[in-house]
Amino acid sequence: MTETTAKNFLKISKIDSYYGQIQALNGIDLYIDKGEIVTLIGSNGAGKSTTLKSISGQVRPKQGTISFDGIDITKKPAHQTALLGIAQVPEGRRIFPRLTVRENLQIGAFSEKNKTVVSERMERVFSYFPRLKERLSQKGGTMSGGEQQMLAIGRALMMKPKLLMLDEPSMGLAPIIVEQIFDIIKEMNKEGMTILLVEQNAYQALQIADRGYVIQTGQIVLDGKGEELMKNEQVREAYLA
Amino acid sequence: MLAHIIQNLPQVLIDGLTLGVVYAVVAIGYTMVYGILELINFAHGDVFMTGSFIGATVLFLFMGMGFLTALPALIVFLIVIIIAGIATGLLGVGIERVAYRPLRRKNAPKLIALITSIGISFVLEDSVRFIAELKTGNYIVTAPSIFNHRFTLSAHDWFPFFNNATFQGSFILVLAVTVVMLVSLDLFVNKTKWGMAMRAVAQDRDTASLMTINVNRVISVTFFIGSALGGATGVLFMIQYGTIDPYIGFILGIKAFTAAVLGGIGNIRGAMFGGVMLGLLEMFAAANLSIITHGAMGAEYKDVFAFIILILVLIFKPEGLFGKAVVEKV
Amino acid sequence: MKLKKMVPLAAAVIIVLGLISGCASNSGSSGGKEVIEIGSQSPLSGSSATLGDAIRLGAQLAIEDQKAAFEKKGFTIKLKDLDDQGDPKKGVANAQILASDKNVLALVGHLNSGVAIPSSEVYEKNNLAMVSPATTATVVTDRGLKSVNRICARDDFQGPAGANFAVKTLKAKKIFVIQDKTAYGSGLAEQFRDQAKKLGAEIVGYEGITVGEKDFSGVLSQAVAKKPDLIYFGGVYAEGGLIIKQARQKGFNGPIMGGDGLDSSSTVQIAGDAVKGVYLTSVAGDVTKTEKGQEFAKKYKDKFGKNVESYSAYGYDSAAVILKGLMNAINDNDGKKPSREQVEKAIRAVKDYDGVTTKVSFNDKGDNTYAKVYIYNFEQAKYPPVQKAEISQ
């Protein structure tokens, strides 16, 4: 791996994205180095999810470029960016309600043909989330919110991604469970996973993040180290109050 | 009165089953497409019809080449059904490409997709009619008859209150082939990776695409399978009834859709049960309505009852008799 | 501005205007001779196209046969054939077209009573004489319209004739009646049923089916279970052929009987071997029985490359009756082109015309007093069936 791709593992420059006629992103610039946890914080409707969707290919930017690991992925559809190693844990978990837990995990490794590799990965997911192992034959839709979040993250890990993007993993969960989830995120990062974390829960996100971006009405208004941002007056007022 | 109905029961059951399995397989086509796209594919009935015509054409070709006498009928039949299945499967994929995918890309309202599907169904009906008429001058086509041995089910010997029932050799064939098709489809959907992908796409298309699943390809596969099954059933229909015309798809399509609704749309096993149930009910109504109502309503009312069942189920139990209540995505 | 859009529009209009001014309107003469057109309306598409096409071709042959005779008088006669699609609305619209074409003086048509009834209201208003080869419903002539004639027998003759044969000759005591819920099928089946009842037979069932379906097992299991001596079907070959086939599959070996709707080669094609033992009444005689008929069949085959259907000869005779009336009208009018009223009267006045299959004289309602009903039996699985009886009024 060359220095440049390790440096700007994911690089977004000047993207504009639209939802129908409405402009959701306006010239977003952002980069992530390999091995970092970067967080993107902002209020509801600021464009956080749209940024993630633009990266994963669910929304196609009208302008600007996105590159990942040295490859231009601006115009790639979602299933192709996923093949390149970008996994997204979507907002609201979006696990498949009528597939079993096992199937939900298997589908995460859809592109992997080798069955032993799949079961190895599954074991690894269980090492993070032992609870999933107990519920293998349960339907996804019947699990609690916290379990679903674990399943959603587990499903993303089944892809053995190079970059894991999490969209509001704490949403609607009890504080204890949020704690657990953030611990696991930190742990995964320690083991070398690059992570882009989108959160409304700015305090916890900034605590574990190396760097952070603040997005407001489709534009990046601030960026810096995690602890710096936490100290920033504006941030404190808007998101940490 | 009751005695009469009971006496006739074995025959009614056999006839109902024959029609019911045909409904069941066509219903699966509707249910698969609806499950994955939430679209009533009006053209599906006509894909079934096209299948029966392709089957007839191939059969005539084989007859012309003397295959029919040279090879055992069963093998000829299997070849015909496979050719027709593949051809209609490709037709289904083509329909999806031309008529539905552009709309999906544009995020058009469902109403529009429904309208294109009606258009496709008209185009198919008329194109087949045109070709048939050009060839024979008459669009009603009579297929060469194979498997027309008659069997008698001696129900009377076992249970004296029953009458004997008779059936054609093709009945066994229709039953066997549909059972094979249904079982293998069930296995495919529930046990294979592509089946799992289909279910995932049906439940959440956006998220499925995040799992490296090419959604468009899965939709194409779905259309291929649904249409191929429909087309193969068209061949079975042709073998069983001998005569086909370009308009068989309309009535049968509506009935099959009713069956799909009855079983809970989107639910493949439900569609199977719904189809068989509707076939039995319809045959029972045709055989017994005038006995039950003392002549006030005859067999001609059977379709009225089919439609009333459809409407009642849609109103009071839209998830179907076998479907699980699924929280609607608003 | 909106006018931008109008530019191509206006350009198109100008072009089209130029086109029509360039086209000559079709005049009433051709090669110095006056043109007289004979209309024809029958279903050339749809499920009874075989029958409808036979009528058209028959009429065409009659016109070609007599072309020379009219040429001598200074007229060119032509056939103007329209497709009524078996649809009443289409029939009425076509009737308007025929009525508005001044060269059309009479027409051959229709096959279906349901189409003939509303269309004939238009003919009546325009004094356009209609001679039908095939509409059998009683209402067609019972309204007493002066323009409406038919050369075939009525339902209240054909149905009872069938019943007489079934009860008296075939000795059927228990009869199951099936009909296709169309104007034709119901009308015929009702007449049959009433007469059969009168003769003392028991009607063990009277059921309707849906046109266009292929599976009639439900009704047939009911029928077979009642062990009738005879099954009667009022309807057309598309369903009739299947009913015959499926009844045989269900083990019914007794006679099956139908009306003229089964009188088609398609019945044999659809029913296959099962057609053996089927009887049918027809208002059309067997052309191959007479020398005249055989000659006709040969000419028809040479000309169109198709075998005669029952209605081919009736189409021919209908047209021939019209031409005879027309010729009389021309003669009465001192060799000039007659008016529609004159033609209408002349056609009604035709007496003892001797055609390929039938003699024709119209009564005051427009029914043919020589109309006969024929009874046929499929002894072998081939068309035409064998004529068994010939019944006059």
Add this chain to the structure above:
Amino acid sequence: MTSLGALFNKIAESKRNQIILFIAYVLVTGLGLILLPDSTVAFLLLLFSILILYYIDFNLKAKWITGLVILAVIVPFISSFSGSYQTYMEVGTLVGIYCAMALGLNIVVGFAGLLDLGFIAFFAVGAYSYAIFASGQAAKFMPFGHYPLPGGTFWIFILIGAFVAALFGIILGVPVLRVRGDYLAIVTLGFGEIIRILLNNMDHPINITNGSMGIASITPPNFFGISIGSSSQFYYIALCIFLVVIYIVRKLENSKLGRAWKAVRDNEIAAQAMGIPLVKTKLAAFAIGASFSGMMGVVFAAKQMFVDATSFTYLESTIVLVMVILGGMGSVPGVILGAAVVIILRTQVLTNISNWLSSLSATYGIPIPPALSPEKMQLLIFGLLLIIFALYRTQGLIPHKNRKVDVARLERESAELAHKASSGGADS
């Protein structure tokens, strides 16, 4: 060509020139029809003037009056010189009948966004309600009264037809409105088929509709002692009802109810949130749409003097739908144009081409198989029209004008919003 266009543009810029051009057009086509009385093309060109009138910059009132004069005076007068007078008027009558029906369906599909595939049932109900009482049929089951009723009652029956059809609209609507969007299409299709089968079978045990034999010898309408029988007379009846229908539709479109329909169509959830009573609004659409059909059903029965169930098949329902889609959903002028185009295509253009082809094969011996006749290709043609318009020109020939919001976008956004709300709130 372009310079010609530019020249035309220049001339047409001034209002006065436009009027002169328009009058010239009417005169030329009118003269064309007089000189070539049997040319269908000339007749169609004359009718075309109405469309031109629609696009002219002109005072609205004056436009209406001009249009009326053309339709009520000029067209009938000029075509009366032609031998095809009655044919032209028959086409005119059919256009009137189907325009009113299409406008009715437009309320249901275009305004309220409910796909109805059994719309012809209401037409059938109207037609049968006149047919039964204006023929001897009613005497077969009614214990009192003398039938057939005299032709003068026709005028009352127009209202009765509208009322009965509206009633059926509500009967259908009440249960059906519980059903989701695309299921609605299937349910209405089933309803249409049920009505047709019932009409075809209600001859026993009580003979109400005379079953498949249909009802013949329907009394023609009577207008102050004049018996109305010819197409040229029915043309005026159809025209009058058509004008009434347009008036009502225009009024409704800009009324509170009209706005409610569009709100329901564009976003049901939001409309409900704004306090629009969903059921009432949808039922009103069904009832009013059906009543137009019912009125024209009465006219149809009186004109044909014969009704049977074969005129009310599923195909007919979809033909009316084609008119709406072709013209432009929700657009009143568009739907009128759509109806006219489809009827003229069906009754004139395709028939003429078919006849031309068959005469060609007769005179020159060119073997053109009858299967190729464009008249028989109707299904194919209408099917292709549906597909092409749905895919490439969803807004139809004359797009709906005051569309300020993009429906698709609105739907998607609302769906997203709702999704956000549900996924956010569902778990704890």
